Amino acid sequence: xATTHGIALGMIETRGLVPAIEAADAxxxxxxxxxxxxxxxxxxxxxxxxxxxxxxxxxxxxAGADACERVGDGLVAAxxxxxxHSEVETILSEDPSETASAxxxxxxxx
Numbered sequence: 001x002a003t004t005h006g007i008a009l010g011m012i013e014t015r016g017l018v019p020a021i022e023a024a025d026a027x028x029x030x031x032x033x034x035x036x037x038x039x040x041x042x043x044x045x046x047x048x049x050x051x052x053x054x055x056x057x058x059x060x061x062x063a064g065a066d067a068c069e070r071v072g073d074g075l076v077a078a079x080x081x082x083x084x085h086s087e088v089e090t091i092l093s094e095d096p097s098e099t100a101s102a103x104x105x106x107x108x109x110x
Contacts, residue, residue, distance in 0.1 A: 008057035009081045009088070010050040012064045013041070019074025020046035023064035030063035031056035037092060045076060049092070054082045 010033065014020040020038065027033055033052035040046055050060055057080055065078040081088075 007051060007084060008054040009036075009084045009092075010052075010057040010061040010064075010078075011047060011080075012061060012068060012078045013045060013047045013076040014068055014074045015076055016044055016074050017046055019068040019071045020048050022071045022074075023068040024048045024050075026067035027060035027064040031060040033057055033060040054080075057082075 010027070012020070012023045012027070014023060024035055024038070027048070027050050028035060031052065033050040033056050035048070036051045037049040038046060039049075048064070050057060050064075052060070061078050061080050065075055068075040068078075
């Protein structure tokens with residue numbers, strides 16, 4: 001069973017881009033975390049991902065969720081996975097352009 005010890009994954013899903021940017025800003029200011037991705041899920045939903053030590057990710061996601069709620073009704077979900085299993089890496093794209101919504105847009109445009 002392969003895990004990445006001590007490294008956590010934090011996720012915030014928002015309704016709209018503005019709350020996502022607000023959450024990302026708050027997360028990176030609140031703790032020593034690294035933004036590792038964002039995904040435009042569709043229907044106006046945006047997911048922002050951060051990584052770092054478990055305590056830092058916990059603090060960052062809490063701060064991001066609070067900031068997101070101040071922007072309006074933007075927070076959909078906030079979640080932390082401590083010690084992410086290495087198999088999860090296969091579904092986390094390093095290139096934000098590789099998201100499903102980017103693929104759909106590219107293929108709709110011809």
